[in-house]
Amino acid sequence: MTLLRSARPGVGSNDRGIPEATVARLPLYLRALGTLAEGGVTTCSSGELAEVTGVNPAKLRKDLSYLGSYGTRGVGYDVEYLRYQIARELGQTQTWDVVIVGAGNLGSALSTYQGFGSRGISIAAVLDTDPQRIGSNVGGVEVESFDRLAEIVRERHVSIAVVATPAEAAQGVADALVAAGVTSILNFAPTVLQVPDHVEQRLVDLSIELQILAYHEQRRTHDEADGGQEVMA
């Protein structure tokens, strides 16, 4: 399994906070626990949870230990209880209103996606500058004018935004988002945005994902030619 995103550099573990690497895995555990709960499972061990999430059991236990001691030795973890604790830690006891900027192919797919609701994410608005798109409907949400950004951010208490515009427009959009008071940006445009320190940025670059896989594929074939595959002694 592979997780690649870059968070603000140098921000590893905060004051009293949970290590960044752990935060990135908690949603994984949460989802797995949800699946177990649906299957009627009431208790599970670190080994079982580690199995389905592809994580080392010791690492998983250490991750959970940052939240507190919610397990029972000799028994494991209560699925529902642990689920609640992780959800609380992640801030999923409340719903986060998110604005999506750019109602193109990707923005529309995201707007249509029904899987965010159960993760505490709600699409508050979808914005675009294209008059042709404004007023159209994506996933039950009406596309609104990008001009209304500041107003919408204020009225709907939005702090998280998704950028799904072409790369050329992304920096301008980011500036407007920051000016409107957004403090977390999920950026799908293939650019590193310049944002103030207090704004969290995550770049999701699908080309890069494939390029990384291609690199490993290349190395694989290259190694074969070199006899790079280690021979057993």
Add this chain to the structure above:
Amino acid sequence: MTLLRSARPGVGSNDRGIPEATVARLPLYLRALGTLAEGGVTTCSSGELAEVTGVNPAKLRKDLSYLGSYGTRGVGYDVEYLRYQIARELGQTQTWDVVIVGAGNLGSALSTYQGFGSRGISIAAVLDTDPQRIGSNVGGVEVESFDRLAEIVRERHVSIAVVATPAEAAQGVADALVAAGVTSILNFAPTVLQVPDHVEQRLVDLSIELQILAYHEQRRTHDEADGGQEVMA
């Protein structure tokens, strides 16, 4: 900036290979160099490149040093030359044929996306099981039957696949991909796939991205209430 993806655990730097963290940044540098080249820039320093990619200059130089000594002290890097060297290292001197499984919202958006070509990625096929979708056209590519997977992988020399099916179908799809000879999988379904060790898996989970941002937002407001913002002495 934030990169989150999980690679096979424990695989840091390989035998003669480049550290995983560096590999994940190389495409970033490559793109920035492309932008500079378009702008007519022929030479750039580590400082300039670090600026636009949001990376520490020393880190950037160390990253590049894994490829060789391609810079000139006192001058910087030749944009075109460095571009070629990174592209070569990433395996972008060849084109990688990729199969997309699942022609739904996300799969269609990916198929339509025109930005992969310049990154050495070509969509060899888009597959689906839904008879309604098979034969339809997404981004100039005809959707083919998932039954033809093995045949297509063999004939078109595919080693990389994208999973864009519902989560319930993802493991089955992955098994079929592995059986067909695919060795790298980019998975958009919210599940950790169980694949053999020799298969590289990268999970891109958009919900998790937003959940991580929400966590930081929550901590932010929580800290404010606690007066968590450190006061200058």
Add this chain to the structure above:
DNA sequence: TCGATTTTGTCCACGCGTTCACAAGCTCTT
């Protein structure tokens, strides 16, 4: 009640990744 069994929580060691700091090396000016 006691011992066998299971599983957590965490100490500890190790390795990767990051960053500082500076010597080595190049160019340009005088």
Add this chain to the structure above:
DNA sequence: AAGAGCTTGTGAACGCGTGGACAAAATCGA
């Protein structure tokens, strides 16, 4: 030709993340 001024490449220190190992704690059966 020599020195001033930059910028690279890297040694070294440090910190975070990972995973092995085991003591502590809980359950269960006898």
